C-alpha cells in the first residue's frame with residue numbers, strides 16, 4: 057500500500073493549481089505570472105528575529121487601511137491573497153455541506169481552495185459579454201455561502217459592472233458574502249468597490265502586494281470587510297502568519313515613498329500595455345484582444361499553439377489558457393518593460409496569419425481512414 061492512500065479522498069483526487077512556478081519552463085523573459093518586471097531593494101532589521109511576530113502587524117494594518125481608505129478594524133493581513141481566499145472558505149463554509157459560486161473563466165484558486173476544504177462549487181459562467189450572469193447568480197443565492205467575483209478578472213481583464221454588483225449585494229444581504237478579488241485594482245484604481253464596504257456588511261474585497269507593488273516574493277495579501285467579518289477570519293488564521301521581515305518590507309511598500317514608486321510603475325506598465333495592444337491589433341496572427349484592465353492582456357490567436365511554441369523557442373514564457381471553456385487559442389501575456397514587450401512582438405511578427413508552419417495542402421490532407 058502506498059502511504060499516499062492515507063491522504064483524504066479529495067486530496068488524492070486533486071489536481072494541484074498549475075502555478076506559473078510549478079509549470080516552470082526554461083526562458084529568460086518571464087511573462088506568465090502577472091508579476092512586476094523588476095525587484096526593488098528593501099532594508100530589513102534582523103534584531104527581533106528571536107521573537108514571534110505580531111499576528112496582525114499593526115503598522116502594516118494601519119498602512120494598508122490608510123491606503124485603501126478604510127478603518128484598521130476592516131483589514132486582515134494574510135500570507136498572500138491566496139490565503140485570504142482559503143480563510144474565507146474555512147470561516148464561512150461548512151465542509152461537506154456548503155458551496156461557493158464562481159464565474160469561469162476566472163482565477164483558479166477559488167475552486168482549488170473549496171475542493172481541499174471539502175466545500176462544493178457552483179459554476180455560473182460569465183455571459184458572452186464576459187460579465188457575471190447577475191440573474192442566474194441571484195437564483196443560486198440560497199444554495200451558496202460565498203460568491204467569488206474577480207475585478208479586473210484574471211485572465212479576461214474585464215471589470216465587474218458596479219450596478220449589477222450593488223443589486224446582488226442587496227439581494228444577498230444576510231444570505232451570502234460577495235467577495236470581490238481586486239488583485240489588479242492598482243492598474244485601474246477608479247474601478248475599486250471598496251467604497252461600497254460602508255453600505256454592505258456582506259461585501260468583502262481581497263487585495264495583494266504581489267502585482268502592482270512588485271512583491272510577489274514576500275507573500276502578503278489583504279482582506280477588507282466589515283469588522284465582524286474580519287474578527288471571524290482572525291479567529292481562523294494561524295497564530296503567527298506574517299513573519300517579521302515580511303511585515304517590515306510591507307510597511308516600507310505602504311509608506312508614502314513606497315506608494316509613489318508603485319504608482320510610477322503602474323503608469324509605466326499601463327503605457328507599455330497601450331503600446332503593445334496597438335501593435336497587436338495590426339498583426340495578422342491575432343484574432344481577438346480581450347479587455348486589459350490589469351497588468352496583462354489575453355489574446356486569442358488564429359493558432360494559439362503555434363504562438364506558444366514559437367515564444368517558448370525564443371525563451372519567452374507566457375500562460376496558455378486555450379484549454380479553458382471559451383478561451384480556445386488564447387494566451388495571456390503579462391505586461392513587462394519595453395524590452396520584454398519588443399521581444400514578444402518580434403516573435404509575433406514572424407508568424408503568418410494562420411500560424412501554420414507546414415504547407416496548407418499537407419495539413420489539410422484527410423487522415424488515412426481506419
Ligand SMILES: *Cc1c(COP(=O)(O)O)cnc(C)c1O
Nearest residue numbers: 136137138163210239264266277
Ligand atoms: C495573483 C492573484 C492572486 C494571488 O495573490 P497572492 O497575494 O500572490 O496570493 C489572487 N487573485 C487573483 C485574481 C490573482 O491574479
